[in-house]
Amino acid sequence: MELTFIKRLNWLLTGLVSVLMLISLVVQTSHFNTLFRPQAEPELARKAEVVGSYIVAQIDRAVSLGFEVDKLNGVDEILADALAVNPDVNYIALMVGDRIAAFAGAPDARAGDVLAARDADGAVAGRYIDAALTVGGGVPALLHVGVPAGSVEAALNDIVFDLGSVLIVAILLNIEILLLVVGSSVTAPLQRVGDVLKEGAEGRLTLRTGLRGRDEVGHLGRAIDRALDVMRGTGGAAPQQQGAKAAEAPAAGDRIVTMQRISELRFAIFVFALAEELTRTFLSVYIKDLFEPVPGLSKELVIGAPIALFMLLWAVAQPIAGNVSERRGRRTVFLAGAVFSALGLLGSGLATDLIQLIVARCLTAVGYASVFIAAQGFVIDATDPRRRAGAIALYAGGILTAGVCGPAIGGVVADQIGFRMTFIVSSALALAAALMAWHLLPRHVDSGKAKTRGLRLRDVGVCLTNPRFVAVTLFSAVPAKFGLTALLFFLLPLALDDSGVSQSWIGRVLLLYWLMMIVASPLVAHLSDRSGRRTPFLAIGGVIAAGAAYVLANSGTLPMTITGVALLGLAHALVNTPQMALLAESCVRERSTLGETTVIGMFRLIERMGSVVAPFLAGLFLAYYGYHGAMKGIGIVLAACVAAQLLLLAATGGRPSADLPQKDPA
Structure with a gap:
């Protein structure tokens, strides 16, 4: 029974809620910009003045003791110490006339003496909000304290990205809740009604819907149950007997798919x-x-x-x-x-x-x-x-x-x-x-x-004698788990954390992998089933996974890292769905001998070995070659596995044996 209306309703509700959430995100973003920006920038300038006033007080004390501002020693160290305890300040500079007497902070603020070229708003080179404080003494001197002009925008952008992540999560949570509510209260009861009617049309009148709800679907189910009782000649039965039959209905109806x-x-x-x-x-x-x-x-x-x-x-x-x-x-x-x-x-x-x-x-x-x-x-x-x-x-x-x-x-x-x-x-x-x-x-x-019997050690030998099982399991499934664990779960969070990336951004980066999987997997499954060819998807996915490792190894910026993670998600979407189909097509004899559950269990057990080996091998690469070298090493391993897989599949003719069925009977 194809419940196309229910599916359309589900997608319609999801789309409607998603659009409303997107509008809310746009409104909130605009509200943040108009409300907080005018308040935040003056606060940054005031903070710069507070930091500067502490240093000016120390310099003025030295001047009051008879020292000249332009001949003071150790000012650079004082400025560096103040900068260390105020990480959101980019530079502190003491200028005597047009000359920089002491400086600590961003080199680009000092280059070409741009500090002397402050505009009317107190901005330096368009990149910093600069607070200039007068230093006492006979020689004209100013202490410049600069904070990044883009810090407010960066903070607001972080809020926007957080809201965007929340939007994606909220949409997916909405889908989960809709699937739960619609599936349990509408789809499943209608599925049961359809199956009972189908069984009744074939002459089997013993099954019942067993629906007890007070809504329209429940009324429909009870009406069908009464109609089936009438058809069996029980229409005149006493109410107690009808109640007994209704109580037995769910047990019989358990045989119906729900x-x-x-x-x-x-x-x-x-x-x-x-x-x-x-x-x-x-x-x-x-x-x-x-x-x-x-x-x-x-x-x-x-x-x-x-x-x-x-x-x-x-x-x-x-x-x-x-x-x-x-x-x-x-x-x-x-x-x-x-x-x-x-x-x-x-x-x-x-x-x-x-x-x-x-x-x-x-x-x-x-x-x-x-x-x-x-x-x-x-x-x-x-x-x-x-x-x-x-x-x-x-x-x-x-x-x-x-x-x-x-x-x-x-x-x-x-x-x-x-x-x-x-x-x-x-x-x-x-x-x-x-x-x-x-x-x-x-x-x-x-x-x-x-x-079903569990796994036995000798089953390993039975499965591993099939070269196509080896090609799919050892050189496709294991490398996929190996790359996922080594790159996404081990090396990348460590590398991003060492680079000063916040946990929020690390979460956003990892989220992209799963988004690519969700978006690409259904399309890959459709194309794989339509073409009937699985090997090209595994090969292309393996090559892209190796390329993703290379991109991550050479990513000096966050956009490059995001690109690498997206490529890894696409690669595993290309690999994961065709793997099980190729396994079923290639292991018909093993499935008939050992059972489908045993073959799949063996596949999953060996597949997980990639996740077991990954942290140790990635850690070994990391110890000797650093983050970039370790990721390149992972890429080389993945590329070698693709080559071995293609060679092994080519040696077996690239398709299942001619004497075996080419499609899973199930």
Whole structure:
């Protein structure tokens, strides 16, 4: 049942809210400029006068003791000390006549004696607001204190960028809320009604909608249930009997595909993933702050250890948690994982040394693996194969949206309340997701569901004997995770922080990666399915990822860094969607032998090894070659993987074996 009207309504509401938010942003920006600029610039001039008056008092004291202004010693040191404690002041200069007797600050303000050419507004060279204070003594002398004329505009621009980030986040949050509300109250009930009618048209009259709402959709569902009862000859049954049949309806209707719980689960997963994404912009910086020397290991390798262990435990814990969720139930594993993550995030915020942080991050990793594998298992349980791809895409969208919202929000929150309090906020979000799952997920294990066997060590050999599996996994999926973790999660936040970039700007830069993923991934999926060719997308994406590493390595400015991050997002959008399709087309024999779940589990386990190796290798490159050299090294590794992938695929003919089906039957 294609609910095109509901989809149009969803997009219409999203577009309307987005336009209103954009208008609000424009109005607020104009308001900030007209209200704050006239008030802020005079305040800057007054601050310059306050700083200057303190220095003038010291010089005047020396003059009162009989020293001449133009022959004083040590004035440069006094000016430098004053500049050090006032970082928003650009220069301080003592001018005797037309000569600069002492100076500290921006060299361009001194070049060519431009201090002598102040305009009527007190501006120097059009770049500084200059306050000139008269120094006592017989010789005419002035003390110039300059603040950047563009500082007000820069501060207002920061506000605009913050509002823009908030706008993007608000739009995505609006989409999540609309999907939750419309999906659970309209789309899913209508989907259930349509499936019941379809089953009834085929002669199966035992299913019921089970809708109990008091709205129009609920009335429609109950009317259909009564009509089905009449068709089965129960129209004259007593009201008590009809009530009993209605009570049994949901149990029978559970066999019908519904998106209601999956829509609700998506929001819970969004909240849970947001908890970790809030810490993304500053995690490597936070680790660096807790650094303690370890004999025999470089600082960079030690800083990379918590990130690598997190990725390793996440990879290893997934198949184990998946097996436990098969036996103990999805709800139990989800709740346990959410609690583990909340405790780990809380422990990360309270950690006083690197050992405590590593323990907390390991606990968080186990929790995250448990939550995601349990949620994925629930989606598979709740859907039939015909609609499973759409259901998984709906569920995974929450994770992707959190990747956009988290860094932007986390950067601003960390700037305002600090790293430790941000971890505590993340812990609260993980507990909120657990509370949602408590009411959402079924309490008991489905005893009638066939158990899928877990991963076995010998399965590794079965999969690795397929050269196309090796090409897709080792030379496409692993490098993608490797590049993402090494560049975006490890090196880039450290490099930007060392360059003096604020956490808010780091969050904005990382946000662009996820935006590119959200925008480009659906288009890539459509083009990949339409062409039926996956390899070109993987090759082009791999080349762009290597190019992104090179751009980041040579980015001396923030715009170049933003370009590199956008290219990395585009590269991974080109790679991620065709990977699973190519895996399905290339591993038909392995899937029939081991099972689809086992092959995918093996793929995910090996894929995560890229994230495990990334911090250590990036840290090693960083220790020897610095930030730029490390990023170039990452680019060389990614380029080598693309070449190996193409060679391996070319050796197998570039397409699946002729004796195997070319498309996934599912």
